[in-house]
Amino acid sequence: MKALVWHGKQDIRYETMPDPEIEDGRDAIIKVTSCAICGSDLHLFHNFMPGMKPGDIVGHETMGEVVDVGKGNKALKVGDRIVVPFTIWCGECHQCKRGNYSVCERSNRNAKLAELAFGHTTAGLFGYTHLTGGYPGGQAEYLRVPMADTTHIKVPDHFTDEQALFLSDILPTGWQAAVWCDIEPEDTVAIWGAGPVGQMAIRSAVLLGAKQVIAIDFLPERLSMAAAAGAITINPGEESVKDRLNELTDNMGPDKCIDAVGMESHSQILPEHLYDRTKQSLMMETDRPHVLREMMLMCRPGGVLAVAGVYGGVLDKIPFGALMNKGLTLRTGQTHVNRWTDELIELIDEGALDPSFVITHTEPLANGPQMYPTFESRKDNCIKVVLKPGQEAA
Incomplete structure (x- = not known):
């Protein structure tokens, strides 16, 4: 698959990476239909966040179609259209039961590293340093979603990608x-x-x-x-x-x-x-x-x-x-994304809020490396960039 890959300060590349595979029964694999560059991705672009490694796939605002599901995942099926919250949460630990999904006690597979930095572990995050698990991000053609039976938002059929995508984070x-x-x-x-x-x-x-x-x-x-x-x-x-x-x-x-x-x-x-x-x-x-x-x-x-x-x-x-x-x-705190999902979907459905207003640039994923500096410099009045895997670059 193709993905945007971090190689150091101000060095994001469009490269071929291995396709993700099911690793756990709760997993799902999605074919990404839309993803976005977030302001916090610029902290990685400038190398201000510790814990990045060359070869890491970036991105944490992602949605798409489920193409494979682990045997233990009864919440999703192939063909489901989902938004992926940037916070990975188990749904079973003390914090998740209190709705504090961004500090899930189980989803950070580098918990010991996080404890050194923060005193206690926080949740695993997509595409956001090895302090938060080192999980591949969603600026890619495909994404493995761990704990996907909880870490997902099902998208109403009548929502466009542009209406739904930002339920992931912003x-x-x-x-x-x-x-x-x-x-x-x-x-x-x-x-x-x-x-x-x-x-x-x-x-x-x-x-x-x-x-x-x-x-x-x-x-x-x-x-x-x-x-x-x-x-x-x-x-x-x-x-x-x-x-x-x-x-x-x-x-x-x-x-x-x-x-x-x-x-x-x-x-x-x-x-x-x-x-x-x-x-x-x-x-x-x-x-x-x-x-x-x-x-x-x-x-x-x-x-x-x-x-x-x-x-x-x-x-x-x-x-x-x-x-x-x-x-x-x-x-x-990082956002407890799924705590707010139901009321935000209702606001979008009622027409009280249409998050797509913020999009100023839509580009093929292949143009991602040049859109990072465009977003960073606010060139061409750039406020928000959406990337589309599968679209051909001009």
Whole structure:
């Protein structure tokens, strides 16, 4: 089969790889019909996440048709059309029984390695470093889905791939962040980052009844997309985030804040920017936490911070005193995808939400290596890339 394969920093290749096979009775093999490049894939592209090895297949937003099923898998059959959640979960451990699928205790086959990094293991993830199991990803013609009797979402027949694909990650990730905010009718919700996850969080906050949603980003095309959903927009390159947030909240600050950026955030404050870039380049910190710092300082006392952006390691100069003394609640974590599936499918079915709005580029899988830098640089107003295995490259 053909797949997108990681070979190092900014080196993704379209290569022939062995076809996946059934390895366990709970497995399924799917023929991929659509997959996508996620913002967190760029952390791999830049080699900021530890645990990648040359030859790893990348990608964790995937859907397709079941073509083979293990003997122990009674939930799926050949011909079923499914979305594959990026989190692999067993359905049997203590965490899965509580709905905490992204911290499944059994699905990470490199659990000892994860314990060294995080203190305890987290769930296995598709295409996302050997810290999370080293599972081949879904930017490929075929994908083996372990624990597939639980790790799947059956797609309604009348849904297009474009409506269903983002149930794998960015839609439930944005939704979970908004749910974590415990939004009340008079709340102002500020969202840092108007990329794909931020766009989903914006629409989720609106659907959950926020009085005012504010989107913060540098890119005009992203801000235009956010404004189309009813968000007030702030461009940090053109105005002070602090001053504008205070103006919009009678100097109280937003009630709830969402970080939809993660470990590669950029600061307009030159000393802070240089400090983080220097420490990161010297491996004295792994992540650039500008957005976390700003949220802790900007949020109204008693408010909630929800972190949907991915962080990988060690941060520096976090104003924890502001977090503690202002009584802020901080909620974080990879997404418990299947916890939110039913209500999100209902919203799509009712027409309240169509996730396909975020797609700006659809390309053959073979064009994936050139679409990574396009997505990374936001060239051609690129916000979200969907890849189609089987389509011929132009």
